[in-house]
């Protein structure tokens with residue numbers, strides 16, 4: 001069987017690795033002349049959004065057969081609203097290194113491939129490849145091809161400012177900020193590489209790239225961020241729903257298959273899972289939609305969080321952070337195995353529906 005994969009990201013690399021396990025030798029096309037990212041950063045996989053998984057490293061290793069070495073565990077979450085702060089302690093997940101070097105998580109995945117032909121520096125076209133191969137896996141990290149094929153429904157577009165900073169950091173802590181004065185229902189967070197270096201990302205929905213710098217300056221001033229910025233760049237981020245996930249012999253995996261969660265913009269675990277599931281559906285002839293149902297459902301829950309969050313004021317954020325700081329709530333949310341995403345998503349879906357009906361009744365009245 002001839003399989004082409006477009007994109008050597010999480011979804012593409014894990015898809016190739018899984019195909020190899022079944023004796024298939026895929027061809028993997030990557031537009032860059034390297035594996036990984038042009039820019040260095042650190043990303044987190046948090047267990048709270050992947051429950052009932054208890055330990056991310058163990059789950060990846062034992063259930064998915066992929067050992068990935070993290071840079072550090074995450075044991076502290078610091079949530080800041082305009083006037084309040086809540087600090088959580090526990091086993092929240094892990095930080096993974098991103099960039100080009102060998103220890104970066106994509107290069108760790110790449111080093112596991114033994115029978116995949118990797119073609120770097122090649123901007124692949126799914127139309128051409130679909131004629132040449134039995135199956136084409138689109139794992140491009142963006143919805144461009146999915147949109148072209150009419151399978152993409154947009155949920156959430158945002159601009160992101162990313163900065164690498166130096167200073168003194170707790171290497172196991174994520175610091176988050178929510179404040180509508182600069183993030184417009186988005187958020188900002190800091191994730192450390194180590195004690196001396198970190199990256200900060202600010203995500204602002206529904207603004208243009210030209211507007212991003214002014215929001216960034218308000219963030220730096222409001223939160224009194226004095227770290228030395230050594231690198232800075234802008235990114236555009238899209239989250240949406242993909243259906244169907246397969247058109248003829250073309251399969252969508254990872255972000256190209258709607259794998260990014262619309263609440264926080266996290267997607268590594270979803271890309272890994274959908275990469276593996278694409279391979280299994282190709283090899284075993286199983287229904288891909290069924291295999292990835294849980295990933296898509298979780299993103300739908302996450303979308304309900306996003307919609308509710310989009311209506312919140314700074315005062316609401318202060319109340320939320322106050323609530324999160326209550327010992328009983330802390331214990332329930334962070335130190336139990338309660339599926340917060342599912343329960344919260346189902347509850348918010350009802351609330352959001354009521355709100356939407358109320359709004360549409362208001363419009364029809366006027």
Ligand SMILES: Cc1cc2nc3c(=O)[nH]c(=O)nc-3n(C[C@H](O)[C@H](O)[C@H](O)COP(=O)(O)OP(=O)(O)OC[C@H]3O[C@@H](n4cnc5c(N)ncnc54)[C@H](O)[C@@H]3O)c2cc1C
Pocket residue numbers: 006007008009010011012029030031032036041042043044045122123124125139140141142162201235253254255256259260265266267268269271
């Ligand atoms: C700054 C930042 C911070 C993030 N933080 C987190 C986090 O903390 N936790 C988390 O879970 N997620 C995080 N994410 C999201 C996470 O990085 C993505 O969900 C994940 O990388 C998606 O994996 P993927 O395989 O779908 O795509 P990618 O990892 O983006 O890989 C796609 C690959 O396809 C290649 N490609 C694209 N088009 C073509 C083409 N036509 N031909 C050949 N190659 C092509 C690209 O060069 C790239 O190598 C973050 C993202 C960013 C940008």
